[in-house]
Amino acid sequence: MNAKSGITLTINGREHAIAVEPRRTLADAIREDCGQTGTHIGCEHGVCGACTVLIDGEPVRSCLMFAVQAAGKEIRTVEGLADGDKLHPMQQAFMDHHGLQCGFCTAGFLMLAVGVLEREPNITDEDLLDVLSSNLCRCTGYQNIIKAVRAAAKEMRGQ
């Protein structure tokens, strides 16, 4: 149970050679073994979505995946969204529209929204609401998260 396996996680294009127990969750590995603490853990049972990251482009709850399952896949976290000093349109929109208060759930919402919009840039407002209801936020009442994601969707479509 406690024997560690050597794996390589590729996070935001950078390789991290780490040794983890088979039971180690991807969320813990990203935060503790790879030092990328921008991904947060809110419930560890897959409900809140604070730990959402992109695996090969798909939003995934990293608390429900083992680190060993993510070896060899392309992992994207909030730390990789900006291009140098230039924020991703989603990050900019969250700031512009006050889509965050305490900031704890924010990384999960950003990755969820970016992942879905990259896959489905023309998603309808109704479908977007369904997607955003995957994650929990206790501060904003979602009003400004919805506004921010809709604004970023426009920006990402180049409108």
Next chain:
Amino acid sequence: MTWVGRSIRRLEDPALVTGQGRFTADLPATHWVRFVRSPAAAGKITNVDAPKGAHVITAADLKGVKPILPMLYKFAYRPVAQPILADDVVRFVGEPVAAVVAASEEDAEDIADLVTVTVEETTPVIDARDALKPGAPLLHTTAPGNVILEGKIKTPDFDAVWAGAAKTVKIEARSRRQNATPMEARGGHAAYDASTGRVALTCTTQMPHLMRTAIADILGMPESDLRVIAPDVGGGFGQKMSLCAEYVVLVWLACRLRSSVAWTEDRRENLTASFHSRDQTISLEGAFDKDAKLIALRADVLSNVGAYSCFPTTSGVEPLMAMAEMPGPYDVRHYDCRARGVLTNTCTMAAYRGVSRPVITFTLERLMDKAASAFGIDPVDIRRRNLIDKFPYTSAAGLVFDEASYKQTLEMAVKAVDVPGFRKRQQEARAKGRHLGIGFATFSERTGYGSPAFAARGMAITPGWETVIVSVDPSGFVEARIGSSPHGQGLRTTLAQIIADEIGVTPDMIKVVHGDTDRAPYGWGTFASRSLVISGGATLIASQKVRAKLIKIAGTMLEAAEADIVLKDGEARVAGTDRSVSIASMAREAYTQTHRFKSEIDPGITETGHYDPPGTFSNACHVAIVEVDVETGKVVVEKFLVAEDAGRIINPMIADGQVHGGIAQGVGNALLEEIIYDDNGAPLTATLADYMPPTAREMPPIELHHMETPSVNSITKAKGLGEGGTIGAPAAVINAINDALSPFGVQIDEMPATPQRIRAALRAKERAA
């Protein structure tokens, strides 16, 4: 143009949107702790069995460590002590009994699984009404009958006025137990520094200074040897303003191990063993004259406070708030109230956004609707007849209401929501078997109250005042060190806006420093819709002093009369001339060329402001439109409209965000959120799949309308608004449900109004028919 009043982007955000925020669980530690918690709601601990070689701490190890003993000197309060780890007996499922220390979180959890706590179980008592029965199991010998406090108020001539009523209307309302559910659960990290002998406790708290005072006191250590840091905190909503026994253990261990020790709470622990709230039953009766004017109000408040008293507010936090604020925004001169806090074998109750007012507003607003129906008048009309409109207004409970706009916001909301249009739509929908309803809630939100308000409650600790220290450093940048401890409220931005206007710099030149007892002045933290009013006031006072000093320095440097100096755009200018000097140059000289100012100006630029205001009332009218599916009991909130007045608004974007978030919690409290125990005291809602905060799907669009009645009790003219959304929303939503169900003759007087409760009420009517 001023900075105050503008929706500037938050200075907090760049770090938070890029993953650079720093939360407690981000810190590495040498040792990790897992708490072993009581599996039983009541009983005597007969054995704690740990695997050989495991490092396990129990109460027996904590010799000389004092219990948590919150105090109140009024209302027949009976002090009850909470040992840091359960000693001898356990009083709720989840109470910490032992702490396992290991090299990693996983190891600590593995070992904790092997630790067995054996409890000789006794019969627990879970419901407050059961706890009051003769012969009920006794939680604490110091609190006979399980009553920890009893507040009473009765105005003179009450009985005579009551006897003269044209009509009396009664309601029994109940709020089930709820959890604040910050997205970041609790957590702490204590690190011993061998070179100084000091310990730094980083933890997810709303009140770092008071945690320092309390923990130092409990451990008998000099307060100067303890540093408490609240880094980025992932929401609090009141749950993080109480002292956790777990943090005391961490500091104790860091001192013993001379190392770093950390604990990250999991969601199950947060839902079962952090702090709960609400859990109140209120019997409320109103006496009205023939014109539907409320003339007397009688209330009996029963508050289930759980197993212990929380620090610093004590178990009085909910029942005493209810007693003081029950009459709400209505003019009623005669008031009779009894408010009791009752101990049970459940998780300790503490503050949660709104503190009791979501429940009393719900109860009072249900009463108003019921009375309107009894008089055959419109719910809006009965509020028009009863809302206060002359200020200052001293309530029957003795609170002084400052200038506000209760009637105006009601009219504003009524106009915006188009009541006649809705009634028409409601009729049409009913004809098609669909059930729409509209619900109103008018309420007051007492905010920004200083130490006299807490002293009136008889609290041993009276938070209230705040201190802010504003400095201009030799580089010309500005730092404001504050005793408040924001965790999402955007105070770094709003306080910077206040300072910027005073001293003529841009907000991005101002750093607001908080959440570190080594850096910030002693203060009370962020809770009770207080920070913008009290810390904002202290910030204004300190900034005005800095402004005066800068003008003095500029006067000397520019050889001009002080009256002619204008501070603007980062410089001081002699009005009507081109003579100016930058704030950076003035600051540099104030530190490095002090001889130029002779003895007239003290060196440096650092000024302190203190502020301890009497309190100021925000107000709002909430309107909910819902649709109830009578087949399933499901409620959809179609629209939510708010007309609110929180005095002068410093940053409208941030203010609106606070209202949105508050309403979401109120809607969740009204429809979804319920902590449930079984009869043995086992919690049944231990995951976020069982305890359900609302998602984006459950939230309707929120339409906000504003008024600004400047506060006369706040020097920034701002009132607080952090809790209003949560206070009004449950009442508006449940009144709307009752309106929707009016053709069926059922009453829903319980929150949350779950589909099961709605169906049960309808089913009972169907059976009776």
